[in-house]
Amino acid sequence: MQIKKIGVIGSGTMGAGIAQLLVQNGYPVMLFDIDEKTVARAKESIESKLDRLVVKEKISLTTSELAKRNLSTTTDMTSFADCQLVIEAAPEKLEIKRSIFSQLEEICTKDSILASNTSSLSITEISGQSANPERIAGLHFFNPAPIMPLVEVVEGLKTASSTVETLVEFAKTIRKSPVMCKDTPGFIVNRVARPFYNEALRIMNDNIASVEQIDCIMKRAGNFKMGPFELQDLIGIDINFATTKSVYEGFHGESRFRPHYYQERMVQSGSLGRKTKGGFFEYDN
Numbered sequence: 001m002q003i004k005k006i007g008v009i010g011s012g013t014m015g016a017g018i019a020q021l022l023v024q025n026g027y028p029v030m031l032f033d034i035d036e037k038t039v040a041r042a043k044e045s046i047e048s049k050l051d052r053l054v055v056k057e058k059i060s061l062t063t064s065e066l067a068k069r070n071l072s073t074t075t076d077m078t079s080f081a082d083c084q085l086v087i088e089a090a091p092e093k094l095e096i097k098r099s100i101f102s103q104l105e106e107i108c109t110k111d112s113i114l115a116s117n118t119s120s121l122s123i124t125e126i127s128g129q130s131a132n133p134e135r136i137a138g139l140h141f142f143n144p145a146p147i148m149p150l151v152e153v154v155e156g157l158k159t160a161s162s163t164v165e166t167l168v169e170f171a172k173t174i175r176k177s178p179v180m181c182k183d184t185p186g187f188i189v190n191r192v193a194r195p196f197y198n199e200a201l202r203i204m205n206d207n208i209a210s211v212e213q214i215d216c217i218m219k220r221a222g223n224f225k226m227g228p229f230e231l232q233d234l235i236g237i238d239i240n241f242a243t244t245k246s247v248y249e250g251f252h253g254e255s256r257f258r259p260h261y262y263q264e265r266m267v268q269s270g271s272l273g274r275k276t277k278g279g280f281f282e283y284d285n
Helices: 013-024 036-055 061-070 077-082 094-107 161-173 189-205 211-220 228-235 237-250 261-269
Strands: 006-009 029-032 071-074 085-088 113-116 136-141 150-155 177-182
Touching: 006 013, 006 077, 013 029, 013 036, 013 061, 013 136, 029 036, 029 077, 036 061, 036 071, 061 071, 071 077, 077 094, 085 094, 094 113, 113 161, 136 161, 150 161, 161 177, 189 211, 189 228, 189 237, 189 261, 211 228, 228 237, 237 261
Parallel strands: 006 029, 006 085, 029 071, 085 113, 113 136, 150 177
Antiparallel strands: 136 150
16 A cells, blocks of 8 residues: 555654654655644644754755645544544543544545554554454654654554555655564563663662762663663653553563652652653753
């Protein structure tokens, strides 16, 4: 199947980042959110980022202008009727995602592929009430989507092999490195990453080393580009905590994935990282 037009649901950090990535690579995109102000703000932010890329000589002015023309916005999901691919990047709540996919099945053609950007929820569970689960799969981008090279293509229990193959080939057209994985809690990256965050939180809480020391050691000795605390601030401590909870519950309470209470306290206090100008570190902008 040739993908000519793509719908993106959700204009938050991930949805807007995915939309930017797609238009930069020549795809017409319809970006959806529930109200006009939210989606208009996302469009303005994407256009501003494209302008900065031109100034930094990362992309040409021609590419930027074409990308802007390829970006449309909507608050009406029926606008996806002629999309061959719809990528859902809504909040990580099962009931929201199930509702979205139920609506999409009524709107989109039977040949269209419906993909979720979920980082930890089960694709099989999301598509469990679907009439056509074979066309539903995971397409998990990492933040920031225009930059991070990896994409996880997640195969649910009833996802068709043709759906997976199409998404793998599609990911290559947007200059990503796709990796196929089965529908297990946390998939690959978020499962591997849980000890990175959780053990760092335990070391900090046991007063063995400070946040600054742990991040410095991981970057200097481990050659990580970001330490576990700086990375939590970038992702959003609330999102990171929700992912850890999801993986922990998905493995039925396996102790090695247990969330740390200090991270929960950070969420309760509203200190969520860069987006609130403060988390484990403080940010001016």
